[in-house]
Amino acid sequence: MMRRLKIGNKLINDNGGCYIIAEIGHNHQGNLETAKDMFRSAKECGADAVKLQKRDNRALYTKEAYDKLYENRNSYGKTYGEHREALEFGWEEFYELKGYAKEIGIQMIATAFDFSSADFLMKLDVPAFKISSGDLKNIPLLTYIANLQKPMIVSTGGATMTDVKYAYDAIMPINEQLCLLQCTSGYPAEFSELNLRVISTYRDRFPNIIVGLSSHDNGIAMAVAAYVLGARVIEKHFTLNHTLKGTDHAFSLEPVGLRKMVRDLGRLQVAMGDGVKRVYQTEEDPITKMGKKLVAAKDLPARHSIQPEDIAIKSPGDGMPPYELDKVVGRITMVALRADQDITFELLNGAQNYAGAVAS
16 A cells, blocks of 8 residues: 655655655744744745644643743743743734745644644644644544544654554544654754654554654754655754744754755655666766776787686776686687787687677
């Protein structure tokens, strides 16, 4: 069965490239124009989608969590609730950003953290829902969103295989438009904990769905490795500047990093090839130049029985290949050979030529 997932007009399958998501989250700092700048930059870098987050903060957090003091260098309010509200876009901002994304030719998806946010994003008609690792065990939310019949991209950080299988079994009977992302929920994640081989495990365990990687490291190499392992969706946090205020900027890719990652993934898709070992036309001249052939090591008279010391192996490789040496030793020269002259079967008595005929 061919794995496939279609998000808007983007078809994702094993034979294609990566669907690349620039995770903006709240790196826009609650500023609409900054968000537009990030959308435009992500598009210029070659990303397929930008991703925002949507929360109904007062409904999502307990009163204690909402009112908790949150005074630090990354805070946008005195309490955690004030901080979250300062970063939260409402309908007008989301609607304008969706229109802007369409205008510049990039998809806008979003993470729904609660039921009302799922309804909000459904009304906005996002092409796909992202589910954060923190909601992998939130089966009521998973099944609620599954019933909306939009593609679902689910991160699996902080989970066991049992947790992942439980979520999979809850979603798939309702909505088969599912992608699971290997994820490690460290911010940033340690390289020793990325466990990229889980991508292969997911592909074996869930052979009918697309698998990908949501990586919280601050480099681009892991995305390339993930593609080789079979990931076809890559999500990376994105920022315009590492030094901006906020917890996610430090491990997010700046435009130069995202551009290079997109470039390398595009090259890799072509470079993977079909697995058939062949000689390419571009290799012929270099291999001939560097290759070797059998030549006379010195002047040899006619009717001479060739011995190993009579043979030299020299470049270029435009004559008899060295693996034929054993077939040459002991044969008799039919004519005299000059030093460095090519040794060919046609010049030897009783030696088979390439076609298998006996030389006259």
